[in-house]
Amino acid sequence: MQPAEAGTPAEIAQMSFEQALAGLEAIVRRLESGDVELDAAVGAFERGVLLKRHCEQKLAEARERVEQITRTPEGIGTAPLPEMD
Numbered sequence: 135m136q137p138a139e140a141g142t143p144a145e146i147a148q149m150s151f152e153q154a155l156a157g158l159e160a161i162v163r164r165l166e167s168g169d170v171e172l173d174a175a176v177g178a179f180e181r182g183v184l185l186k187r188h189c190e191q192k193l194a195e196a197r198e199r200v201e202q203i204t205r206t207p208e209g210i211g212t213a214p215l216p217e218m219d
Contacts, residue, residue, distance in 0.1 A: 146184050151192040158185040 146154065161182040164170055170178065 142184055142188060146188050149185075149188060151189055151196075154185045154188045154192070158182055158189065161185070
């Protein structure tokens, strides 16, 4: 597991992509309902931002792993990512 991003609560950092996305969707539904007091809405929005950031990080990690997969004469293998200048 990657170290938690600065400012990300450990509880969110330990979530899978699917768990974080479900939490984010629940927050969106709650905020869209309009039945949330201002302070609660701001807190939910802040949590949503953290969940979104976590989802983006998980997607970036998955993308890196997929990019390492290459087709070889022997079948499918892995290769290191190319160096970035």
